[in-house]
Amino acid sequence: MRIQGNTYTAEITSQERLQTDNKTPMQIAVDNQDAYAVIFEQDSGAVTSDFFYLKNTSDRNLKIYKITLHTITLDVDIAVTTGVTGSPTSGTAITPANLYTGGKAADVTCEGRDGDMALTGGNTVDLLYLHQRASGETYVGWQTWDYPAPITLPPNTAMVLNVNIDPTADVDGTLYFYFE
Numbered sequence: 001m002r003i004q005g006n007t008y009t010a011e012i013t014s015q016e017r018l019q020t021d022n023k024t025p026m027q028i029a030v031d032n033q034d035a036y037a038v039i040f041e042q043d044s045g046a047v048t049s050d051f052f053y054l055k056n057t058s059d060r061n062l063k064i065y066k067i068t069l070h071t072i073t074l075d076v077d078i079a080v081t082t083g084v085t086g087s088p089t090s091g092t093a094i095t096p097a098n099l100y101t102g103g104k105a106a107d108v109t110c111e112g113r114d115g116d117m118a119l120t121g122g123n124t125v126d127l128l129y130l131h132q133r134a135s136g137e138t139y140v141g142w143q144t145w146d147y148p149a150p151i152t153l154p155p156n157t158a159m160v161l162n163v164n165i166d167p168t169a170d171v172d173g174t175l176y177f178y179f180e
Contacts, residue, residue, distance in 0.1 A: 026065060029178035033103035038096035040112045041172045044163035049116035050081075051171070053088045055158035058107030058179055063150035064159075066176040069130055070142045076130040076171060077164040082151065084122035084158050091117050096177075107179070109158075119160055125151055127164070130171070150177075 011019045029035045044051040056062040069078065091111030098104060111117065130143055153159055161173070 025063070025180045026178050029063075029180065030099060033098060033100040035099040035178040036096040036106045036108075036176070037099060038094055038106075038110055038175050038177075039173070040094055040175075041170060042112045043114045043170045045115040047165065048162060050084070050088075050119045050160040050162045051113055051115070051117070052161035052173070052175075053084075053091055053109070053111045053113075053117055053119065053158060054153070054160075054175065054177075055109040056107070056153040056155055057109055059155050060179045061155070062108065062153040062157075062177055063180055064147065064153070064175060064177045065150040066144065066146050067128065067173065068142045068144045069128060069171055069173040071130045071169045071171050074169045075165065076169045078128040078130065078171070079124045079162045079164055080126040080128065080151065080159065081122040081124050081162055082153060082157065082159040084119040084160050086119045086121075088113065088117040088119065090115070099176075106177075117160070119158070122160070130169075 013019050023031070026035065038054070040052055042051040067080070088111045091113045094110045094112050096106040096108060096110055098106070126145065128145060151159070163171070
C-alpha cells in the first residue's frame with residue numbers, strides 16, 4: 001500500500017513495515033517533470049527598466065530557487081521584484097526548458113526585452129550585484145544566487161528583473177524554478 005502526502009510518501013512493505021521517501025519538493029517536481037530553466041540575454045537600455053518578466057499561469061505555486069547572471073562590461077545592480085502588475089510592453093517570448101528532457105511545457109508567460117516593459121508595483125525581494133571585470137582580470141564568471149527559501153509566485157502572480165544602475169550592460173542569465 002502506498003500513501004502520498006504533500007512532501008513525503010510512505011509505503012507498507014511486504015514485511016508490514018513503513019518505508020518512507022523524504023524527497024525535497026524540488027526533487028518531487030523533477031520526478032513530476034515540473035522543474036525548469038529559462039535562459040535569457042538582455043540589454044536593459046535604461047535605469048529602472050524591467051528587462052525580464054515571468055508570470056505564473058498555473059494553479060500551483062511557482063518556486064524560484066536559483067538565479068545565475070553574468071555581465072562582462074560594467075557593474076550592474078538588479079532588483080528582483082514580485083507582484084508586479086500590467087502587461088509587458090513589446091517583450092519577446094522566452095520558452096523555459098524542462099529539466100526533464102522531453103517533459104511538458106511550463107505554465108508561465110515569460111518575456112525579455114532590450115528596454116523597459118513598463119510594469120508597475122510589486123515588492124523588491126532581492127538585490128543582485130554583478131561585478132565588472134577589473135583591470136587585469138580576464139574573466140569574472142557567472143554569479144549565482146541560491147535561495148534557501150525559494151521565491152514564491154502564487155498563481156497569476158508575476159515578477160521582473162529590473163536594472164537599478166548601469167543601463168547599458170548586457171546581462172546573460174538563467175533562472176531556475178519548479179512548481180509545487
